[in-house]
Amino acid sequence: MKKKTVLILGAGPAGLMAAYTLLTESKDYKVIILEKEPNVGGLSKTVNFKNDKIDYGVHFYRISDYKEVNDIIYNLFPIEDRASIQLTEKQKKNYVSLGNDQNNSDSIMLINKATSNIYFNKKFYDYPIKLNLDTIRKIGFVNLIMIGCSYLKVLIHKVEETNLENYYINRYGKRFYEMFFLEYTKKVCGVHPKDINIDWGKQRIRDTSLINILKEKFFSNKIINNEPSLINEYYYPKYGSGEIYEKLASEIKKLGGKIIPNSYVKQIEMEANQISNIIYNEQGNIKNMKIDYLISSIPLKRFISLIKDDTLDKQVVKSIKQLPFRDLILVNLVLSKKAMLKLENYKKIKENSWVFIQDPMVNFGRIKICNNWSKYMISDSDNDKLLLTLEYCYSKNDPIAKLSKEELIKQVKKELKYLDLFPKDGIKDYRIDKVKDAYPAYYGTYSNIKELKKSLNKYTQIYFIGRGGQHQYIDMDKAMYTGLIASKDIIKKNNYK
Ligand SMILES: Cc1cc2nc3c(=O)[nH]c(=O)nc-3n(C[C@H](O)[C@H](O)[C@H](O)COP(=O)(O)OP(=O)(O)OC[C@H]3O[C@@H](n4cnc5c(N)ncnc54)[C@H](O)[C@@H]3O)c2cc1C
Structure with a gap:
């Protein structure tokens, strides 16, 4: 039997899980992922910051409500000391501890205490x-x-x-x-x-x-x-959240799947609600592709511009294009631990994994104290390096969107001083990442989301998965689950044919 071709858009958690499921559960599919970025993992990736590794802000794992996702993820990355974790009855049903002990392996999940604070009215409160x-x-x-x-x-x-x-x-x-x-x-x-x-x-x-x-x-x-966000402990891969997706990507390649970085679809041509042709950009070259199924994890509002179909209601297209997203600026700072320890407020939060900042005088919403996540990710020969990540959410027209790097760092310093978290010897190094479409927002045309999605149901070959694809504020596990479900549905459909 000729293999069916499934094209997946986006190599984030959802897209990768869709590919992995198709390839592990059946031999009948040729799987291709187009990823517009050079690397996999989407919002959940881990990147290099000189000799250190950092995520895109706070990214922790817990035992998911989705057993199938747990089975895959905790098989690839077992929790380091499984016997010590306390699970609810529900979690026990969804997580089956796996036999082989891989404590010495690098592919493990560390168990971290979810210590967290919330800053309000000049005071730090335990969070929860x-x-x-x-x-x-x-x-x-x-x-x-x-x-x-x-x-x-x-x-x-x-x-x-x-x-x-x-x-x-x-x-x-x-x-x-x-x-x-x-x-x-x-x-x-x-x-x-x-x-x-x-x-x-x-x-x-x-x-x-x-x-x-x-x-x-x-x-x-x-x-x-x-x-x-109220948990007692969380699990975290030894070398960062994105390690999971790098591993999934390498498994996909071993199983014969193709992941093409720096590539994206330019147009999806439709005829009578069927995909007739895909025009795409593969690393700078424009190509065509015939496919049987399309799974999209890219933001719905961006996907809709790719569809070439005169029968699609213009108002629906307009509303989907207007679905709101919030973007994210991540300011990663290298500071001196010793200098920070002289600050009273730092002493109060130094054991935390993250701190929410409620104070409206400060524009960032959360600080991640990276040192408390995994010591393996930070090269710190003189034991003095403190890595913090500040998360700023913004929309296109917000003043922060227009700041240059220098202006942004000036603002960061001002806000850290206000919080009494700015050390005397200043910032030693920094890296700024701007992340588009980080948070699907729930206002504006979102109020019609159900009807908008319904109008796309006529495309029976197309599946919308993940955070952007479904325009849902979901975590990694649920994003992966949507990918898994889409692939299982494709397999089921073909088994009945
Ligand atoms: C600051 C922050 C903190 C978070 N913390 C947590 C946490 O602690 N725990 C948790 O479980 N979840 C957390 N999340 C959520 C988590 O990041 C997402 O749920 C998850 O990454 C969604 O996976 P996805 O594959 O659906 O989408 P994404 O991760 O967005 O992946 C989509 C992929 O599609 C690619 N893409 C986009 N457009 C195109 C295109 N046109 N063509 C080809 N490729 C394209 C992107 O480059 C990306 O690789 C957090 C999110 C943020 C922003």
């Missing part, structure tokens, strides 16, 4: 917020009363969940939400939570609430939080 004396002291009597009253208010009378603000208020009360969620959400999304669809909250905080925080206080060993 812990109800202890220290927190109560920092919150202060007046705020405590306000938190209690506003939470009681929603317990008696829930507000209608018409937007993200109300979603938060129903779970935390207004005051708690204002203190610990409002400003960070504004930084990431670029608009007020009143203008954001509640889907963002469902994706981000699931079923956590103030009552869970109270339960955690009184039954702490029984409750394991379900919020994606």
